[in-house]
Amino acid sequence: MGTGALDGKAALVTGGGSGIGLACAQRLVDDGAVVTICGRTESRLASAAAAIGERCHYVVADISDEESVVDAASAAAAPLDALHIVVANAGGATALGPLALIDKGAFENDLALNVTGTFLTIKATVPLLTRSGGGSIVAVSSIAAALTHPLMAPYSVAKAAIDMLVRNAADELGRFRVRVNGVRPGLVPTGASDPLVGHEPTREDYLAQMPL
Template sequence: MTRPLEGTAALVTGGGSGIGLACARRLAADGAAVTLCGRTEERLASAAKEIDAPVEVRHVVADVTDEQQIAAAVAYAAGPAPLRAVVHSAGGSTSIGPIGALDTDAWRATLELNATGTMLTLKHAAAAMARTGGGSFVAISSIASSNTHRWFGAYGVSKAAVDHLVALAADELGGAGIRVNGIRPGLVRTELVAGIAEPGPILDDYLACMPLGRIGEPEDIAEAARFLTGPESSWLTGQVINVDGGHHLRRGPDYRAMFEPMFGADALNGIPGDRPEE
């Protein structure tokens, strides 16, 4: 069987579960020596054992917002073979609610995780790739970067920064043979959205906004990541691809059913006032 990524190394941040794990599994199946990166040793070790691949799947513990840790993780991933692929899936948010009620510390932490974490991973991965002839960096963004998700606080803002970083880095790094692209997932079935993916008004609204009318699976994103890291996309850089069932063609989802009990109807409409009583 032909394995197009054989003889190369890959790093997947956020690789312990969900989209990151699916991407790691897909790259390993095509022969890449994959290193999973995340913050939890136990989860990473378990995920690595789950992947049945022709090469050993390794793992390294690192926080992508800590420059020394992510630099060490990149160096470790490049140990078995030239680093040719990085899928940066680490991200998340602690910032929710209407603008008038946003917690400043949570806002900053979300920007740090999503925007700065992507920059630090790219910074060190690009240096490693440049030394050995180039490679491909794929940032996992979100449909929230392009379609407003009301009351999502810093999340969409930080992912929009990721999208711009993709374009900037693609323009700067092309001369070193480094391609930089992104993926904007829509609603994907992972443990992080377990409640949202259950039947109810929020899921109904998501599906009403999707021409293809189904929840995405982690493997849908993994196939796009594999394409962007492989030789099939060798003349493609600076793109952010929506993998969302067509959701980007319509509007962001309506989370009023979740947030109105938390913050009150007035707050969701931009009117200052007290939160509903507990």
């Protein structure tokens, strides 16, 4: 018998192969949950799952593709025939530069990666969460949702949209015992944030807005 706070709980972490998602998956497993991580790169997912341990599984998925997200949600529910926890973490910034010079396709890609992906994750997992008696969805937003940063307009817009998506989802789903919350990390050193950490003006702007 386990003694973790999350014993008997199943979780899905999108973008769980690295960075914040990997750290979330590790903590969930440490607390007793059975975790499924998903992402687009199988080798990264396999390495992450092996490092976390036997209660961590993985499935390759593209969160901007609805069928792929539905399959990932089903895979996460399979080990315990239930789903209780969802961390909608996958996202990122691909369109960096002056707003007036950003390509339309690059702008739309940031929206798909962050907003559409989070929407599809919520949509796919709600039926499983409600069937399991309720649960919790946590969407990873960003400090950029509330504070501007140079050369990052598409990312900031996308993360601000996630904040409003979370608020609407919370209003709708609370009656079904599904909690929906968002978190706004600051600049976290990960592979995905390397371009920002390496760009001195952006890094200094981030650090100036962080209290600690």
